[in-house]
Amino acid sequence: MNKTILLDNRPQGKPSHSDFKFVENDKPSPKDGEVLLKTCYVSVDPYLRGRMIDQKSYIEPFELNKPLSSGIIAEVVESKIDDFSKGDYVSAMLDWKEYQVSDGQNLQKVDPDQAPLSTYLGVLGMTGLTAYFGLTDIGKPKEGETVVVSGAAGAVGTVVGQIAKIKGCRVVGIAGTDEKIDMIKSKFGFDEAVNYKTTSDMKKAIAEAAPDGVDVYFDNVGGPITDAVMANINRHGRVVACGAISTYNATETPTGPRLETTLIKKSVLMQGFTVGNYAEKFKEGVQQLASWMQSGDLTYTETMVEGFDNIPQAFIDLFDGKNEGKMVVKV
Amino acid sequence: MNKTILLDNRPQGKPSHSDFKFVENDKPSPKDGEVLLKTCYVSVDPYLRGRMIDQKSYIEPFELNKPLSSGIIAEVVESKIDDFSKGDYVSAMLDWKEYQVSDGQNLQKVDPDQAPLSTYLGVLGMTGLTAYFGLTDIGKPKEGETVVVSGAAGAVGTVVGQIAKIKGCRVVGIAGTDEKIDMIKSKFGFDEAVNYKTTSDMKKAIAEAAPDGVDVYFDNVGGPITDAVMANINRHGRVVACGAISTYNATETPTGPRLETTLIKKSVLMQGFTVGNYAEKFKEGVQQLASWMQSGDLTYTETMVEGFDNIPQAFIDLFDGKNEGKMVVKV
Numbered sequence: 001m002n003k004t005i006l007l008d009n010r011p012q013g014k015p016s017h018s019d020f021k022f023v024e025n026d027k028p029s030p031k032d033g034e035v036l037l038k039t040c041y042v043s044v045d046p047y048l049r050g051r052m053i054d055q056k057s058y059i060e061p062f063e064l065n066k067p068l069s070s071g072i073i074a075e076v077v078e079s080k081i082d083d084f085s086k087g088d089y090v091s092a093m094l095d096w097k098e099y100q101v102s103d104g105q106n107l108q109k110v111d112p113d114q115a116p117l118s119t120y121l122g123v124l125g126m127t128g129l130t131a132y133f134g135l136t137d138i139g140k141p142k143e144g145e146t147v148v149v150s151g152a153a154g155a156v157g158t159v160v161g162q163i164a165k166i167k168g169c170r171v172v173g174i175a176g177t178d179e180k181i182d183m184i185k186s187k188f189g190f191d192e193a194v195n196y197k198t199t200s201d202m203k204k205a206i207a208e209a210a211p212d213g214v215d216v217y218f219d220n221v222g223g224p225i226t227d228a229v230m231a232n233i234n235r236h237g238r239v240v241a242c243g244a245i246s247t248y249n250a251t252e253t254p255t256g257p258r259l260e261t262t263l264i265k266k267s268v269l270m271q272g273f274t275v276g277n278y279a280e281k282f283k284e285g286v287q288q289l290a291s292w293m294q295s296g297d298l299t300y301t302e303t304m305v306e307g308f309d310n311i312p313q314a315f316i317d318l319f320d321g322k323n324e325g326k327m328v329v330k331v
Numbered sequence: 332m333n334k335t336i337l338l339d340n341r342p343q344g345k346p347s348h349s350d351f352k353f354v355e356n357d358k359p360s361p362k363d364g365e366v367l368l369k370t371c372y373v374s375v376d377p378y379l380r381g382r383m384i385d386q387k388s389y390i391e392p393f394e395l396n397k398p399l400s401s402g403i404i405a406e407v408v409e410s411k412i413d414d415f416s417k418g419d420y421v422s423a424m425l426d427w428k429e430y431q432v433s434d435g436q437n438l439q440k441v442d443p444d445q446a447p448l449s450t451y452l453g454v455l456g457m458t459g460l461t462a463y464f465g466l467t468d469i470g471k472p473k474e475g476e477t478v479v480v481s482g483a484a485g486a487v488g489t490v491v492g493q494i495a496k497i498k499g500c501r502v503v504g505i506a507g508t509d510e511k512i513d514m515i516k517s518k519f520g521f522d523e524a525v526n527y528k529t530t531s532d533m534k535k536a537i538a539e540a541a542p543d544g545v546d547v548y549f550d551n552v553g554g555p556i557t558d559a560v561m562a563n564i565n566r567h568g569r570v571v572a573c574g575a576i577s578t579y580n581a582t583e584t585p586t587g588p589r590l591e592t593t594l595i596k597k598s599v600l601m602q603g604f605t606v607g608n609y610a611e612k613f614k615e616g617v618q619q620l621a622s623w624m625q626s627g628d629l630t631y632t633e634t635m636v637e638g639f640d641n642i643p644q645a646f647i648d649l650f651d652g653k654n655e656g657k658m659v660v661k662v
Contacts, residue, residue: 057596165531222591244591254589260553260575265388270601271592
C-alpha cells in the first residue's frame with residue numbers, strides 16, 4: 001500500500017492534525033519514460049503554511065483534498081528512463097506520498113557519498129541557498145559589521161550566522177530556548193545570543209548585544225522581535241525579509257509600529273525574497289556552501305523525526321520552535 | 332533691524348505659532364572673509380518637522396531658542412570674499428533670518444537668468460533632486476510599468492510623476508483635493524489620480540487606477556494611503572520611502588499592518604533615503620532636470636507665500652496640504 005497526505009482543511013491559526021488527511025492507494029507502476037520513487041526524507045518548512053491559504057502568491061496555494069508537497073529526497077526503485085537507474089537518489093519538490101511516479105523532469109540527482117542525504121534538503125539545499133543568497137545578495141555584510149539573525153537556531157538562521165562569521169562580522173542570534181542559545185554560540189560561533197522568551201526588554205537586549213548597532217538584520221520571524229531589532233538598526237542598514245513565522249498563523253492582519261520613518265531617517269533597505277529568485281545561480285550557491293563545509297567553516301544541525309505518519313506533527317512543531325536547525329522527516 | 336525665527340517649543344502634534352519665536356537684532360556686519368546675505372526665498376519642507384524633535388537622526392535636531400534653518404536663496408548685499416560680489420545670488424542651508432553673514436562655505440551661486448530664483452529651492456534644488464534620485468536610483472521604473480505617487484501634487488510628487496512619464500510609465504497620483512487631482516492630470520500628465528479624501532475604499536481605487544498592479548510606489552505620505560497601495564504592489568515591486576508626512580505630527584508611535592509577509596511573498600524592495608545620500612551626483616542630477624525643463628518635458632508649480640513673518644504659517648500649512656507643488660516664502 002501507499003500512503004498519501006492530503007490537505008483536508010485550510011488551517012485557522014496554528015495548523016492541527018485535523019487539517020491533514022491520510023489516504024491509502026495502491027503503489028503506482030511506472031510507465032515508459034517514468035521512474036518509481038520511494039520517499040526517503042521529507043522537508044517540513046514554515047513557508048508551507050502560506051501555501052495552505054487560498055491566496056495568490058509567488059507559488060500556487062495547495063488545493064483541498066490534494067496531496068501536500070515539499071522538498072523530498074527519494075530513491076529510484078524502478079526506472080523506465082535512461083537517465084535514471086535503480087538505486088539513484090534524487091531531490092525534488094514531490095508529493096507527501098510514500099511512493100510516486102515521475103517523468104524525471106525537475107529531478108536533481110544527489111550523491112549520498114558526498115554528504116548525508118538529508119543535507120540536500122538543508123544546508124546544501126533550499127535552506128542553505130536561502131541563507132546564502134539572502135545574506136550575500138541583499139544583506140551584503142561587510143567585515144566588521146554587526147549582523148543580527150532572528151530564528152537563529154533554525155535551518156536558515158544557523159547557516160546565515162556562519163556565513164556572516166565567514167564574512168568577518170559580529171553575529172548576534174535571537175532564539176527561544178536556552179539550549180538553542182547555547183548551541184548557536186558553542187556550535188555555530190555566534191558572538192552573542194538573546195533568548196526572546198526570557199528577555200523582557202528586547203530593544204535593550206539587542207542594543208547590548210550589538211553595541212555598534214545593527215548593520216544587517218536577517219529576519220526569519222517578523223513581529224515584535226523585528227520591532228526590537230529595527231529600533232537598533234544603523235544608518236544604511238539592510239533588512240533581509242526572509243520569513244515571518246511569528247505571523248504565519250495569525251487569523252487577523254498583524255499590526256505593529258510603522259517602519260516608514262525609520263527607513264527614511266536611516267536610509268534603510270528592506271528587501272523580501274524567495275530563494276526561487278536565484279534559480280539561475282543555485283549551482284554556484286551549492287558549490288560555495290559545499291566548499292565551506294569541506295573547509296570546516298560551515299556545519300549544520302538537524303532535527304530528525306522518524307516515520308511518514310509523523311510529517312504533520314513535525315510541521316506543526318515548527319511553530320512551537322521545537323526544531324534545532326533543519327526539521328526533516330525520515331520515512 | 333533684523334528678524335530671526337527661533338524654535339521656542341518642540342511641537343506636540345501639529346506645529347503651531349506658539350512653537351516659534353520672533354526676535355529682532357541689529358543687522359550684522361561682515362568681517363574680512365565674510366559676506367552679508369539678504370534672504371530672498373525660504374523653503375519650508377515637511378522634513379523640518381523631524382528636526383524639531385530632540386532625537387538623533389541623519390541631521391542634527393534643531394536646538395531650542397536657536398534659529399531654525401532650511402534651504403534659502405539669498406542675495407549678497409556686501410562682500411568681503413573675493414569669490415562673491417554684491418548682487419550675486421546664492422543657495423544654501425541658512426538660518427531663518429532676514430540678514431546673516433556667511434564665510435562663503437557651502438554657498439552655491441545660482442543664476443537668476445537661467446531659471447526663476449525660487450526654482451533653485453524646488454525643481455532644480457533639493458526637491459527636484461529628491462524626486463530624481465529616489466525614482467531613478469531606487470524605483471528604477473521601466474517602460475510600461477505602473478508608478479504610483481502619494482503626495483502627488485506636492486513639491487516632490489509633481490516631479491516624480493513627470494519623470495515617470497518621461498520613462499514611459501503609467502503614472503497614478505494620490506492627492507487630497509479635486510483641484511490637485513485636476514492639476515496633476517492636466518498640467519503634469521498623470522494618467523490617473525485618486526482623491527484620498529473623497530474615496531472610501533482606497534485599496535479598490537488604486538486597483539482600478541492601476542489595473543496591472545503597482546510596480547513602483549514613490550511614497551511621500553506613509554500611513555493608511557501606503558497600506559492601500561501596498562495591497563496592490565506587484566511581484567518585484569519597489570517602494571521608494573521618501574516621506575511620511577501623515578505620521579510626522581503623531582504623538583504616539585503610529586501602527587499599521589505589518590509588511591513582512593507582503594515583502595517576502597512578492598519579493599518587494601523598500602528603501603528609505605534622504606537626498607544627501609546622493610551629494611556626489613547633485614551636479615549630474617541638476618543638469619538632467621534642467622535639460623528636461625528646457626525640452627519642456629518637466630514643468631513645475633509652486634505655492635508662493637509673501638513675507639518673512641509668514642514662514643511659520645507656510646510651514647504649518649504643509650500639514651494641511653495647502654500647497655500645490657513647492658511651498659516657498661518670498662521675503
